[in-house]
Amino acid sequence: MRLVTVAGPPSSGKTAVTIKALSSLMREGARVGVVKFDSLSTQDQSLYEKQGIPVTTGISGNLCPDHFFVSNAEDCLTWGVESGFDLLVIESAGLCNRCAPHIQGVLAVCVIDNLSGVDTPRKIGPMLKMADLVVITKGDIVSQAEREVFAYRVRQVNGPATILQVNGLTGQGGHELGRLLMSAPETDQLEGRLLRFSMPAALCSYCLGQRKIGSDYQMGNVRKMCFQGELP
Amino acid sequence: MNGDRITTLLRMDGDELLRSEPNLRDFFASLGLCLPREGESATDYFASLESGLLEDLGIERSELGERFAAFVRLMDGLKSARLNQGVESVTIRGGHDKDGNQEALELTVRPGEVISIVGPTGSGKSRLLADIEWMAQGDSPTGRIILINGQAPEAGKRFSIDHKLVAQLSQNMNFVMDMTVEEFVAMHAESRMVEDVAGVTATIIGLANDLAGEKFSPATPVTSLSGGQSRALMIADTSCLSSSPIVLIDEIENAGIDRKRAVRTLVDKRKIVLMATHDPVLALMGDRRLVIKNGGISRILETSAVERANLSRFEEMDNCLQAVRNALRRGERIEGV
Numbered sequence: 001m002r003l004v005t006v007a008g009p010p011s012s013g014k015t016a017v018t019i020k021a022l023s024s025l026m027r028e029g030a031r032v033g034v035v036k037f038d039s040l041s042t043q044d045q046s047l048y049e050k051q052g053i054p055v056t057t058g059i060s061g062n063l064c065p066d067h068f069f070v071s072n073a074e075d076c077l078t079w080g081v082e083s084g085f086d087l088l089v090i091e092s093a094g095l096c097n098r099c100a101p102h103i104q105g106v107l108a109v110c111v112i113d114n115l116s117g118v119d120t121p122r123k124i125g126p127m128l129k130m131a132d133l134v135v136i137t138k139g140d141i142v143s144q145a146e147r148e149v150f151a152y153r154v155r156q157v158n159g160p161a162t163i164l165q166v167n168g169l170t171g172q173g174g175h176e177l178g179r180l181l182m183s184a185p186e187t188d189q190l191e192g193r194l195l196r197f198s199m200p201a202a203l204c205s206y207c208l209g210q211r212k213i214g215s216d217y218q219m220g221n222v223r224k225m226c227f228q229g230e231l232p
Numbered sequence: 233m234n235g236d237r238i239t240t241l242l243r244m245d246g247d248e249l250l251r252s253e254p255n256l257r258d259f260f261a262s263l264g265l266c267l268p269r270e271g272e273s274a275t276d277y278f279a280s281l282e283s284g285l286l287e288d289l290g291i292e293r294s295e296l297g298e299r300f301a302a303f304v305r306l307m308d309g310l311k312s313a314r315l316n317q318g319v320e321s322v323t324i325r326g327g328h329d330k331d332g333n334q335e336a337l338e339l340t341v342r343p344g345e346v347i348s349i350v351g352p353t354g355s356g357k358s359r360l361l362a363d364i365e366w367m368a369q370g371d372s373p374t375g376r377i378i379l380i381n382g383q384a385p386e387a388g389k390r391f392s393i394d395h396k397l398v399a400q401l402s403q404n405m406n407f408v409m410d411m412t413v414e415e416f417v418a419m420h421a422e423s424r425m426v427e428d429v430a431g432v433t434a435t436i437i438g439l440a441n442d443l444a445g446e447k448f449s450p451a452t453p454v455t456s457l458s459g460g461q462s463r464a465l466m467i468a469d470t471s472c473l474s475s476s477p478i479v480l481i482d483e484i485e486n487a488g489i490d491r492k493r494a495v496r497t498l499v500d501k502r503k504i505v506l507m508a509t510h511d512p513v514l515a516l517m518g519d520r521r522l523v524i525k526n527g528g529i530s531r532i533l534e535t536s537a538v539e540r541a542n543l544s545r546f547e548e549m550d551n552c553l554q555a556v557r558n559a560l561r562r563g564e565r566i567e568g569v
Contacts, residue, residue, distance in 0.1 A: 024373075098290060115408055118419075122262050125290030143407050143462075144399045145420040145469050151396075152310075152423040156262040159302025165365075172358055175373060176366045197290055 001081050003187040007092040007101050007127045008111030009120075013137035013168040014091050015044045017111055019051050020166065020174025021181055025087065026052070030182065033085040035076045038093045039065045054083060065093035066101050066199055073103070074190045081188075087181060100126035100197040107184035108196065113138040114150050121153040126197035129158050133180055139165045140172075238301045242275045249274060255425065259303045263296075264289045274300060310425045310475075319343070319477040320381050322364065322397070322504060327375030329528025330356070335376070337529060339522075343477060343502035346495060348515040350508075351524030357508050359527060361480050364506075365398040366390070374527065399474040401466050402482035407454035413437060414450035417469060424473050432472060440468035443494050460489045467494045471501040478504045484514065492517065492547075513550050516543040 008014045015036070022032045033054040036044050040059070048055035056079060060068035069092060080088030092101045102108035110131035112120065115138050121128060128134065134154050139147050151163055164180065166173035204220035241249060241256070246268035250257055260267050268277035278296040286293055321342050326335030341347055349357050356374075363376045367385045370377050377384075380397075409416060417433045426432050433450075441447050444464035448457060457465060463484060470479055479498050484491045495517055498505050509515050516539050523531040556566055 100290065118409065122264070129290060139400075140402065141404055141406060141408075143405050143466050143469075144401060144474060145416070145466070146407065146409060148399075148474060149420055149423045153262070155306050156258060156303065159299060159306055170358060172362050173366075176362070179371060197292070198287065 001077075001085055001187065002087045002107075002182065002184040003077060003080070004087065004089045004107045004109060004181050004184050005092065005102050006089055006109045006111060007099065007131070008094050008109075008135075009097060009113075009116065009124070010094050012094065012111045012113045012116070013135075013166075014094060014111045015047055016168030017135055017137060017166045017174065017177060018089055018091060019047060019053065020168060020171040021177035022053050022087075022089065023051055024171075024175040024178040025182065028178075030086045031084055032087045032089070033080055033083055035079070035088065035090045037065050037069045037091065039095065044091075054085075060093070064199070064202065065095060066099040069093075069101050070195065070199070077187065077190055087184070089181070096200065097123055097127065098125040098200045100130065100195060100199060102126070102130055102196040103190065104194045104196055105185060106187055106190075106193075107132055107181065109133045109135060109181075111135045111137060112154070114142045114147055118146070118149050118153050121150070121157050124157075128154070130196040131158060131161055134158060134161045134163045135173075135177060136163060136165050137168050140167050140170070238304050241304060242297065242300065243273050245269075245271050245273055246277075253304075253307070255307050255422075256303070259300060263291060263299070307425060310423075313475040318381075319397075322478065323379040323382060324360075324364070324529075325377040325379065326529065327363075327368075327370070327372075327377070329374075329526045329530075331526065333526075333528065335374075335528045337532065339529075339532060341504050341506075343504055344499050345520075346499060346505045346507065346518045348507050348509060348518035348521035349524060350510060350515060350521055355524040356527035357524050360522070360524060360529070361398065361400075361506070361508075364478065365396075367397065396476050398478045398480055399470050399476035400480045400482070401463075401470060401484075402480075405462075405466065407457065407462060407465075409454060412451050412453055413440075413448065413457070413465065416454045417465075417473075420469060420473050424475065426473070436465075436468045436472050439472070439497065440465040443467060443490055443497065445489065463489050464494070467497060471498045471503065477502075478506060481505065481507045481509070483509050483511070512546045513543065516540065516546065 006014050006018055018034065025032055034048050035056050035058060036042060037058045037060065042057055045055055045057045058068065058072055076088065076090055108131045110128045112124065112128065112134065114136060136151060136154065154163060162180065164173055164177055166177050201221055204222050205218055210217050241253065244252065247270050249268065257267065268274050278293060281293065321340050323338060323340045326337040328334050349360065351357055359374060363372050363374055364378055366372060367378045367390050368376050369384060407416065411419070414433060414437065417436050418429050421429045421432045437450050444461045446458060446461060448461050484494060491514055495505060495514065507514055507518065515521060516535055518535060520535065521533050522529050523533065559566055
């Protein structure tokens with residue numbers, strides 16, 4: 001089975017472009033499925049179901065959704081293989097821009113949108129910088145110049161990636177995205193594989209449910225910011 | 233040659249590096265790094281960065297050299313794309329319509345040509361554009377094949393931003409950046425590796441003002457331009473700065489812009505202009521028009537001599553309506569038509 005991870009900031013159009021790409025592949029007879037990760041409730045399950053795409057949702061609750069994803073990645077793969085899919089897409093929740101749910105040897109897609117502003121590519125960490133395929137959405141509502149500047153800024157932070165413009169509403173580019181997803185390498189198992197980059201570290205008292213503010217209540221991995229004129 | 237150049241750049245100290253390639257400032261900024269200091273080469277700088285900092289920024293040290301090389305290749309690619317587009321012709325080799333009927337055609341278009349595209353909504357105009365943009369090789373739903381200069385494009389060029397074939401201008405596009413016209417155009421020029429940024433910016437703003445009915449200044453924020461002014465700026469900017477040889481126009485708004493001159497501007501810049509339009513003045517400006525039906529190109533009509541003659545009558549009617557619009561705007565009575 002081919003495996004793809006799709007990540008990207010909230011509301012960038014991950015679900016919309018994935019649906020367009022998978023619908024196009026299904027018309028050609030491919031068997032596809034999706035695992036959608038989210039932290040609270042998600043409407044995306046029904047969006048996939050409406051298109052007849054088999055989907056399982058993982059709700060991480062009060063856990064970091066990307067840590068939750070890695071802990072469940074192997075089970076996702078097993079579900080996909082047992083369901084007889086040709087292609088399984090794992091869609092991340094897309095919360096903090098530092099996250100890096102991409103796995104070495106697994107096709108990594110990052111979805112970002114033209115409306116998020118030209119400085120955004122610089123603000124996104126390994127999720128964008130280490131993706132193989134960058135899908136840029138919402139190009140139909142911004143000027144040609146802004147699309148060109150945005151794509152250039154993406155190239156600046158990720159030179160080798162393939163960049164594809166996809167319109168999540170009309171589906172323009174969706175068929176092409178489907179083709180690229182089917183070029184993902186076959187993945188039979190994930191045990192022992194490496195994430196492309198480390199996840200943001202945590203483990204302080206607040207991870208464990210502390211709610212009180214104040215240095216007496218801060219324990220573990222705590223870092224202090226530095227203000228002007230002060231030494232770190 | 234490229235490899236040598238990259239090695240040389242990596243050995244230069246910070247000052248020398250930025251003197252020879254000022255655009256490399258962006259490389260360090262885009263990764264959230266400072267610049268190499270005087271007397272320090274980029275290679276030494278990469279080696280001296282603290283692991284904790286790299287971890288925070290989300291980059292591996294071992295990748296820095298490779299990313300630097302990729303950035304230099306990107307810059308060089310954009311520079312050469314600007315100097316030489318190298319597209320002499322684009323050929324569309326027919327595939328089939330939605331029912332599998334063959335499109336028995338091979339259409340070749342060259343820079344400076346204007347092609348109109350007509351057909352009802354849902355007939356497949358967007359699919360045709362997508363085939364061209366994707367440089368389809370029989371791998372799209374229509375089975376069409378797109379050739380550049382008579383040949384299949386190299387695999388790598390299908391997705392590189394410096395070889396993007398199609399620039400698109402459509403009705404619902406807007407400027408969303410919070411910048412003045414001048415800052416905005418300069419930013420676009422910089423991303424295209426233009427050397428005389430100020431000069432090109434002034435040319436584009438001048439051209440846009442010629443096309444727009446109402447004038448605007450370089451200090452106007454792009455978001456406060458009127459529909460006509462935005463369209464004029466987009467056309468002027470695309471004709472001068474976009475390296476894409478094909479410009480697709482999805483209807484040009486009637487109000488506030490000299491549509492005919494706008495298309496001429498693109499033709500003068502040796503663009504291939506594809507226009508989806510049912511405006512008679514624009515549709516008949518085309519050398520040919522493609523009739524799209526049921527997902528396929530059903531006919532190619534050459535604009536006939538009679539149609540050209542009619543065009544001047546339509547233009548008269550158009551001018552007449554325009555005069556009425558202007559009179560309305562001035563608060564006059566519309567009685568003496």
